[in-house]
Every structure is written in C-alpha cells, then in structure tokens.
Amino acid sequence: MDVFLEYLKAFLVGGAFCLVGQLLIDLTKLTPARILVSYVVAGVVLGGLGVYQPLIEFAGGGATVPLTGFGSLLAKGVREAVDKDGLLGAFTGGLNACAAGITAAVFFGFLAALCFKSGSKINEK
Template sequence: MEYFNAFWAGGLICALVQILLDRTKLMPGRVMVLLVTSGTVLGFLGVYDPLIEMVGCGAGVPLLGFGNTLFQGVKEAVLKDGFIGIFEGGFTASAAGISAALVFGYLASWIFEPKMKK
C-alpha cells in the first residue's frame, strides 16, 4: 500500500504542475519556485509532515520536499544558533542533495554527449 500511496500522491502533484504549465503562461522556472515555496509554507503550517506520513515519498521527492527540507534546516539552525541560522540552516540541510545532484550531473555529462538545443 505504501507504493500505491506514493504513486498516486506523486502523480497528483505532477499532474497539477502539468496543468499549471499547460493552462497558464507560467514559465517552468516560476512553477519550480512556486513548488519550493509551497513546500516551505506547508512545512511552516505543520501540514507537510502529516502528509509525508500519509503518502510517503510521493510527496517527499518532488520540489515540495526540497522546500520543506530548507524550512526544517532553517528552523533547526535558528533554534540552535539564533538569527544567523536563517542564513546557514537551508544550506546545511540541503547540502547533501545539492552535492549529489552536481556530482551525478557531472558524471552524466561524461557518459552521455550533451547537446545544446537549437
């Protein structure tokens, strides 16, 4: 049942994003910012953690999860370090994921032949 819940939740998020891209004039970059910001706001409101418990990775993997990770990191850093935590918490919490994306992207560019769009 975990896989089913993750599938429908992730699929619903992706379908809503696709509708936004198809039916509005929003550019993909702005939709991505909207998703990260939404994850942050949902984390702040306390809605995101119960959602993760209910549907698992279906809500944790998309960009909503990245926004929530940033929020959780900032929240912990502010509690620990005070005001300066606002600036360092998001970096600390997301460093492993961002580093992995950079490393794997670099490795993929060596394996595959990247081409510019014409």
C-alpha cells in the same frame, strides 16, 4: 497489504503533485523554471506552516520526492537550526538540510558532462 497501501499512497500523492503541475503547464503559460520555483517556495511555506510534515508521514516518497518536499526540507532545516543556534540558523539551516541533494546534482552533473555528449534529438518516426 500494508506495504501495498503504502506504495499506493506514495503513488497517488506524488501523482497528484505532478497533476497540479501539468494543469499549471496546460492552463497557464508558466515556463518549467517558474513551476519549479513555485513548487520549492510553496514547499517552504507549507513546511513552515507545519502542513507538509503530516503529508510526508502519510505519503512518504509521494511527498518528499516532488520539489515541494525539497522546499519543506529547507524549512525544516532552518527551523531546527534556529532552535539550536538562534538567528544564525536562518542562514545555515537551509543549505545544511539539502546539502546532499544540491551536491549530488552538481557532482553528477559534472560527471555526466564528462561522460556524455549533448543529444542530437533527431526527430525519429
């Protein structure tokens, strides 16, 4: 039962993040790139204010998988690095913390480009 509740929380919180994104798409004319940027910056701000960590503890993947989680990870990395190395940490912490994600995106993007061709998007019935 606990496991079910855990997944339900991840589903609901993650879904809610996407719902807000969809509202932004439908009601404002924000382009996808702008929404992605807003989410990451919002994540940095919320993470910096210490609001996001409790949400991660509550919802797990529901809070880490959306791009706000990426932002909060940046904030967390910077905070820990500043604690350790002082001001230098402001410049090293962010990329360190999200190195796995960015490197994976670049590397798998490169691999995918080697393996696949761009789609025809033929408008099928």
